[in-house]
Amino acid sequence: MGGQRAQLADQPETRPAAGPEGPPPELVFRRRLRPAQVARELWGARELVRALAERDLRARYKQAVLGFAWAVMTPLALCAIFTLVFHRAVKIDTGGVPYTLFAYVGLIVWQFFSNTMNQGALSLSNNLSLLNKVYCPREVFPLATMLVATVDMLIGTAVLGLLFLVFWTAPALTFLWVLPLLGIQFAFTYGVALVLSVAVVYLRDVRHLLPIITQMGVFATPVAYPLAQIPQRLQEVYVAVNPLGAVIEGYRRALLYGDAPDPALTAIAAVSSVVFLVGGYLFFKKLETGIADVA
Template identity: 90%
Template sequence: MARELWAARELVRALAERDLRARYKQAVLGFAWAVLTPLALCAIFTLVFHRAVRIETGSTPYTLFAYVGLIVWQFFSNTMNQGALSLANNLSLLNKVYCPREVFPLATMLVATVDMAVATGVLGLLFLVFWTPPAATLLWVLPLLVVQFAFTYGVALILSVAVVYLRDVRHLLPIITQMGVFATPVAYPLAKIPHAWQEVYCALNPLGAVIEGYRRALLYGEAPDLRLTLAAAASSVVFLVGGYLLFKRLETGIADVA
């Protein structure tokens, strides 16, 4: 898979560039839309969870705490929603040009990566606003990124081929997105999950360990919890390998079903 994707890297770049142009072509605010959604949700979470529910984040401002989680969630939800439709929306191109078909969900993840990079720039501004510099342990972000990307791409592969065979899946995506943001520790800390269940939870939802790891590394100056991170990493490998195998098994019938 790696060799095929590397050989098709120019196609991935072209598809991602096309999608970016289509998304922001006539938008007055352009790339600002990449940060408006997480900022709006962050404001809502601050009002509801921090002030009403009283979520405690220690010495870290809750806005920073929530925004770190929202960056990860927006990346995942954007890739999931767009990646799920990537094959169905490109059937005409897919049937005319030979290429590894996994490039289509990968291109959507590249677009989501650009949006995440823009949103991360705003995170830097928030650090300045709250006079809270990122912790020296921020290099732990790099291995967590690998886990995040592997899990997200695996889910995108599964959903992209599932939508082709089961069109009802596309109607489930908004429900999954709405439920997922509350089922994932975006607005609250992972500590709200009972300690005995945290490892199982992170295996089922690796984003929980990723978000918690980012917060520990960026905001609290601590290394990510090794036990939870390993559970999330192992689960991400399962999602990636399992998603790829399922994708390759079903891709030969995509044109016939579509």
């Protein structure tokens, strides 16, 4: 008996075989995003972007009696409400500028952002049949919605020109500051649209949050009031989280007051918008490969 125990003790201990450690490193798929390649793909898909935007514009205004006039009906209606409520009741200080002009400049920016956000969030889920059949960069779908919102913004800008005539006011010569502010506005808006578009595919509850975000956002953004209403110590943090605050304030200073935008707040908004754009794009590309499986 003792000899058998000794023999068992001398035998090597048997262990279960280890499971597979995974495929060899050279077979693991690693996706690398090269900015030059991304730019070429987007440029190659420019006709698709134009076709998608044209389709959306036709579908939106095809059977509407007022047609493209609806692009300015919402900002004008909100401008009238803000004039009656904020200007008459709260007495917003606009620095001598007619409140209608003051509010309408902010509403143009907000309407562009909200339209892109709401339509861009649904751009993938509404085009699943197309993106599963045709190869193209998936980011062109939210980009097309931003192009549609740009057309609406251009129409709204034409109405702004009429408002300048109504109030016998001319844009200040500092209007050229609008160009860099547009870049900040587009970068931030597109980054948000990219995140929301892929988030709606994976989590359908997001689409129900969009109306709430839109309603709260118009009051959380200095559309009906100046940025100066936010405490000075919080303004830098605020524009880092919401670059539209600095954009709207910059437009007002450049178009209505003849001043250059605040350099510190504009720089913070520019950096923040780039972070939103790059982060949103990386988030989009990270989840892009599973869109067909989830949908």
